[in-house]
Amino acid sequence: MRILIWHVHGSWTTSFVQGRHEYLVPVLPDRGPDGRGRARTWDWPGSVTELSPDDLRATAADGGIDAVVLQRPHEVDLVHDWTGLRAGVDVPAVYVEHDTPREHAVTSRHPLAAQSTIPVVHVTWFNHLMWDCGDAPTRVVEHGIIDPGALWTGEDPSLAVVVNEPVRRGRIAGTDLVVRFGRELPLHVYGMGMAELGQFAPHLAPTLHEDYPQADMHRALGRHRVYLHPYRWTSLGLSLLEAMTIGMPVLALSATEAPRAVPPEAGLLSNDPAQLESRAREWLADPGAAAAAGAAAREHALAHYGVGRFLADWDEILTEVGS
Template sequence: MRILIWHVHGSWMTSFVQGRHDYLLPVDAERGPDGRGRARTWDWPASAVERTSEELAGERVDLVVLQRPHEAGLLEAWTGLRAGIDVPAVYLEHNAPTGPAVATRHPYADQDAVPVVHVTHFNRVMWDNGTARTTVLEHGIPDPGHLYTGERESLAVVVNEPVRRTRVAGTDLMLDLARDLPVEVYGMGMDQLVGRAPWLEGCVHEDYRQSELHRALGAHRAYLHPYRWTSLGLAMIEAMTLGLPVLGLSTTEGPRAVPAAAGLLSNDPAELCARGGQWLREPDVAAEAGAAARAHALEHYGLERFLADWDVLIEGVVA
């Protein structure tokens, strides 16, 4: 199967391109949002190939996976194909609704040509999909291995652009917690974060390859996921797979993803601070919770299940 898909979300795409298909990735000279091509910091198989818009005009495409509303227009402009009419298509929705949660209408609501695929059950129930066909295909990730040592007496956080995304990412909550507990932050946009919170100087990290990041995270005592409103952070699932116990807010899909034995989800920052402090004092307790986190993540968010679910969907749409 030859699948056309834009490189939008690197972690999710790293899992998707591990499948048995050929993946056509739009690329342009600037490697901008509509032409990123192959990943630079993840290892992808040779079956994920770059194609310019001109090259795509002559390609056979069996399926298009749309992820943003304007991509159907790009498809037609570049290839002359209409999504769901001339070529089978699905719309993959990565995000929770950003407007009023129960009243945000999905851009592919009330049509039957292109099924809408949500990555969490929370997303499907919160978006107004109208009469569109919908399904849920939950996340899956490659197993990075049990890299947890917990030797660093601090909490790890992964977030990109933490200043711009303050409320969504829970950066304010993280900074409050960092006044009481040692926190180290990984991601992009760290200079702006230090400018806002100078006491984090020396505790922020940028420009890690994925494999290097996994090993760095595994050294921390626990993982903090302060996001208020996110679909389901893959960084959190990766941290669980590494063997880290998890602290986070009890919002969106979090309660399904993190069982009680694997950590603590609470909307009370004082409770999160207390549990984090316990793990820093009692490494054996943290390691036990981390082992439960890894077991749960492997069972529910394994790569084989993820790829098998997608194959079933693909076969049904293309048939």
């Protein structure tokens, strides 16, 4: 199949484009949010092709688009504006819901809830439960992680965190907890928006890291003893699963999908920051215990979040909508 998909979430898309299809990714001259094109910090296969809106229209006119994978509400209009096709009518389409509702779950109606031709595919069971999807058919395809290898050494007795735009995302990403942990424990933060975080929390400035290609960041993370996942309200951060696959012991809030993703032997889930700090100190002082938890984390992540299962699940859905 030839699948039109916008480059929205780099890590998720990196797994998605490992499949057996051709992937058409819109590109604009400024490579802004609606036209990022191919990834520059992830390794994407040659089956991913950048196309401008004009190229997409010509491709659609020749019948060259077999399905559309939507990820943001306004992409429904972009599909029509850039290809002349109506998603779910002229071309099969699915909508991937990456996020939890921004407001109260009991009052959050999904943007596609009033239609029944475009299935909403949630990335976690938590998302599926929290969103009111109305008449839209729904499915769940849990994340799939490309195995980066058992990179954990734990040689640096410190915590690592991965978060993009931590100041803008604030309490959603647990930035206040990152600031707190950074006052009590050796901690390094990786991601985009580190300059803003350094201004917001000057004591963290010496240990902020930005502009790492994905493979380099995985190797850097593996040198740290422990992974901290402070997110309060996200469906399930891929960085948590990547850290587990690397072989890192993990600390996370007992919130959203984390209880399903992290078994007790792989780390500690708690909504008490003091408990998380206590376990961090134990692992920083005992690399053997940290290694055992990290090995369990890697085993669980590979068994439950492998890219092979992920791609097979997606092939099933794409076959359904395309038939």
